[in-house]
Amino acid sequence: MIKILFFAALRERLQCRELQLAITQPCQMQDVLKQLQQQSEKWQQVFSEQQLLCALNQQICSLNTLVHPGDELAFFPPVTGG
């Protein structure tokens, strides 16, 4: 299993703060993203419209980064703190 978190505008549009996804072997961030997009037409649309960053275990990462079972992933819009 992996834990996936969503924040800010993405969280609101998906109406989802967190979900679990079953993976049994390492894959790339982009494979996870593809699987999320296939959840529904709405998810497909939200992910295609929104500019996104992703993080693996609380570090910003690229879509090529390898994901292992037990990891914590997150997707979110470009940050606007400060």
Next chain:
Amino acid sequence: MIKILFFAALRERLQCRELQLAITQPCQMQDVLKQLQQQSEKWQQVFSEQQLLCALNQQICSLNTLVHPGDELAFFPPVTGG
């Protein structure tokens, strides 16, 4: 007459804080400087050894700047505030 002020290391070495000099017509800062150097051998030495800035009426100026009767001049070492 013009008023001439000295500050910091220059003031200490000349043992002079302020003096008046008689001028009746406009001259350059460097003419005033030459006259000061001629005061004594000690003044000659101090002015030749010390790196100096000068100001006319409380604005930093160059040695070519014109001086008029009634002006306030100052000579001092490079500044070290802040």
Next chain:
Amino acid sequence: MDKPLIKITVQTEDFSLADEYQLLANTPGCGAVLTFSGLVRDDGSTQLQSLELEHYPGMTEQALTDIALLAVARFKVKAVTLIHRIGTLTPQQQIVLVGVASSHRREAFQAGEFIMDYLKTKAPLWKKQHLATGSDWVDAKHTDAECAKRWDLS
């Protein structure tokens, strides 16, 4: 060199700039203290009622610690304080504080600006503005990405 002093906080409560300044000014061998604070701006035209700050708990603290460590290593500063507020803020309230103590002024200015530029593009914080006419998420600024690039961070 003494071990650099790093203080990182993510909090809903307000902070006292005076207290944080005093702490920094007490850093041994310090000759320069810089503080930068970001406030909720009300430019009069937007009728901003409040600003809501969401963050990624855990990752925010980690990201702020990383940037403080980078700043210390790069600019050899003696102390860094970094406080970011979350939750609901109103115009003129304090959002963020960056404090730096160093031997000389140049490092303090550089470290302070580096930290803010980094934070604006890398720390997982998001602003939602509540106006009289409705609410919307603040868009990331292109200029912030440009600022971060100056330090080879993106």
Next chain:
Amino acid sequence: MDKPLIKITVQTEDFSLADEYQLLANTPGCGAVLTFSGLVRDDGSTQLQSLELEHYPGMTEQALTDIALLAVARFKVKAVTLIHRIGTLTPQQQIVLVGVASSHRREAFQAGEFIMDYLKTKAPLWKKQHLATGSDWVDAKHTDAECAKRWDLS
């Protein structure tokens, strides 16, 4: 744009950074407040007992006002506070405060650094240090002239 608020003081008394910060933070439309303070540094090796600050009364105030006006014109900041102490100071005491309030962070950082670089090469102030072993006038730093050159000031 509102008329920029400029506060210049040359004084023997200490100043309160907290009070000056609060004043700057109240500037209408301000989203960023930067403060920089220079302290008497004791690096442990010099056995500094005190620092004496001499200045050119009248010209110092004029020079500080000029640089504040230049900073306001160049960086479009909303408020500048500039306080310089004179007289005898001991290690860890505050010497100088530069405070800037602006809409955005970049102008505040730039104006703050510009003001310090200018002040270090153009304001008629001189430091004499009293050590356990004797007293001497502090030499002007070549690096300060270099810093001022970055802004085309020399």
